[in-house]
Amino acid sequence: MGQKKVDVITLGCSKNLVDSELLIKQFEASGFRVEHDSPNPTGDIVVINTCGFIGDAKEESIDMILRFAEARKQGDIEKLLVMGCLSQRYFEQLGTEIPEVDQFYGKFNWKDLIADLGLVYRADLRNERSLTTPDHYAYLKISEGCDRTCSYCAIPLITGKHKSRTIESLVEETKLLASKGVKELQVIAQELTYYGLDIYKKRMLAPLIQELSKVEGIEWIRLHYAYPAGFPSDVLDVMANNPKVCNYLDIAFQHISDPMLKSMRRNVTKAETLDLIRQFRAKVPGIHLRTTLITGHPNETEADFEALKDFVISQKFDRLGVFPYSHEEDTYAYKMYDDNVPDEVKQDRANIIMELQSNISRELNENKIGSxxxxxxxxxxxxxxxxxxxxxxxxxxxxxxxxxxxxxxxxxxxxxxxxxxxxxxxxxxx
Structure with missing residues (x-):
């Protein structure tokens, strides 16, 4: 009998990708041949790591499960296993509706998947991953979960409370990554700026970044998914003074209209947001800001949307993405508000914002010609x-x-x- 093959398919964000990489390492340590995101999966076992964040992502995950459920039914694969956010959120419903799946797992119990296949989880490899990215960069997930209560967001329902990893474990993992040739770290979390509050009783993102930057071989460190309310200003000092920390910050503002910010439960005002952006640009000259916005949140008026357009035009963000609002079950917005902005209006507003951003992006890029x-x-x-x-x-x-x-x-x-x-x-x- 030949070597068994596993296909791992990852949907959703880079945080999911890290989980897949940890799982792949365990499979390889048990002697399996593993392919990731193959265009034509042919494994004896298929593992789908799902996303359950918003409507489009859930639909993509369901479609992928159904595709392989049919293959399982036809006998083309021996086992179909599903893990990740979607199955964490809809565990019972999925098990009932798609019986062709051999087993569903949540986001945090994927080690059970190893045991259920008769394999032994290798604790000595707990921080080791088989990278699916190019060899020179990797994602470093510093925490799980989120303590924020934004009206529209299902993430805390899926992942639970914020749980930071220790600085020591993250430095250990970074050294392992650097030893494999990684030069660039994408530091990720659902909410970076909350890092450390649970285990150190204070925000520790800046000290963590300083420690990571001491690892030999790491040349760039980039920060993803910050939150504006309570932003720790010492992070800006590290960014300004440490040449390894990229002058880049991914921070989701979501909106600028005070009625929308309040309705979204963002715990920040328009004035505070604009002041924070001024701080970023004053303390770290040349900083590039990436943000995301939401159009069509319940009760968003034309005036709210005009304020959002003015925000985009005036602030000239270097990088920007837009999500039309998705009415997610059991979120605060789902319980408290009617989904009263038509889908076509949500999408039209998103398109308008992205058209504005396209022009801004070209203008900013043209300013770099000759540099x-x-x-x-x-x-x-x-x-x-x-x-x-x-x-x-x-x-x-x-x-x-x-x-x-x-x-x-x-x-x-x-x-x-x-x-x-x-x-x-x-x-x-x-």
Whole structure:
């Protein structure tokens, strides 16, 4: 009998990806051959790591489960296992409605999946992962869960309360990653700025980042998913003074209208938001801000939306995404408000914001023409090498398309000259 093959399919965010990488390492330690996100999965066992955040993500997860439930029914695969946020949230319903799945697991009990296959969980590998990203960057998940109570968000219902990992365990994992060639850390959490409050009784993101930056081999550290209320200003001091910490912050503002911020339970006002952005830009000159916004939250008026448009135009965010509001079961908004903004209005408003942002992005990119930028090379594509600056996170942000007759090394840093700009991407020579 040949070596057994497992296909792991990851849906949703980078936090899910980290869980998949931990699981893959355990499978490989037990002698399995593993493929991740194969375009044509052919494994004896298929594991789907699901997302349950908003409507579109849930639909994608359900479609993927049904696709492989049919394959399981036809005998094309031996076992179908489902884990992650969707099955954490809808465990009983899914088990009843899709009996072809051999077993459902939640987000935190995936170790049971190992045991149920007759394998032994290797505790000595607890911080080790088989990276699915290019070798030179990795995601580092510093906590689980969220203590915030935003009206629209189902994440706390799925993941529970905020739970920080210790600084020691994160440094240990970072050293392991660096030993494998990782140069760039994407530090992630549902809510970065809350880090440490549960175990150290104070916000400890800045001290954590300082410790991570001491790990030899790590050259860039980028911060994702901050929250404006109670933002710890010492993080800005670290960013301004530590050359390894990218001048980049992913912070979700969601809205700017005071009625909407109150309705969304964001615990911050318009004035406080604008003051915080001023602080960011004063303390870290050249900082690039990525934010997300929501259109069509219950009771969003035309005046609220006009305020949101003005916010986008005036603040000129470097990176921006928009989600049309999704009315999620059991959230505060679901219980307290009617979903009274039509879907087409939500989407139209999102489209308008993204059109504004496209023009802003091009303008900001054009300002970089003639500058020299340090980039890390991710891949070669057609006639270009594709890299990113410190202001660009993989998968979600713009890229730099580099023309050169000389070979460049994937995963290495280079200084390139920006010679052109598109709506989102930059063009460069080396």
């Amino acid at each position: 020299t930028q340090k980039v890390i090379i991710d891949r070669k594509e057609a006639d270009f090498y594709v890299g990113r600056t410190q202001f660009d996170s993989p998968e979600v942000d713009p890229e730099v398309l580099i023309s050169t007759d000389k070979p460049m090394q994937i995963g290495q840093f280079y200084e390139v000259t920006i010679n052109g700009a598109e709506d989102y991407d930059l063009l460069a020579d080396w």
